[in-house]
Amino acid sequence: MRIKQDFVTNSSTTSFVVWGKMLDQRDLQKNEKLVKTAYDRFVEKGYNRNNLTFEEFKENERFHDLFDQLSYLTKLDTSMGPCGDDFWIGGVVDGIKLDQTLREYQQEIVDELNRLGFTTNSVDELGFICEAWRDG
Numbered sequence: 633m634r635i636k637q638d639f640v641t642n643s644s645t646t647s648f649v650v651w652g653k654m655l656d657q658r659d660l661q662k663n664e665k666l667v668k669t670a671y672d673r674f675v676e677k678g679y680n681r682n683n684l685t686f687e688e689f690k691e692n693e694r695f696h697d698l699f700d701q702l703s704y705l706t707k708l709d710t711s712m713g714p715c716g717d718d719f720w721i722g723g724v725v726d727g728i729k730l731d732q733t734l735r736e737y738q739q740e741i742v743d744e745l746n747r748l749g750f751t752t753n754s755v756d757e758l759g760f761i762c763e764a765w766r767d768g
Contacts, residue, residue: 668686
């Protein structure tokens, strides 16, 4: 019997560890600022071949499209999880600076969430999100 002791290259395990919050589809779709930014990017990138108005875009916008746009607009990490039905956003655990307290780092995350249009009133609304899944 042979035992493999080196790195396994076909591993499909994914992990996501952040200080942040979990959102759902409604949180993304009701975020006017995010939807408007996504529409502007949609037009700017030349994807608006059907000349959709903002209102038409807003009615037809899908959760996954908004997620894709958000990942381009923030320094925070984003993930849809293993099934694509949850949405997590936050600052990576090792993103804290050496001269910074955890509370200061969490405040930066809160400020970025607010800038993106996700109303977050205090660092107490953030959670430690630690998720892992295997595809296979």
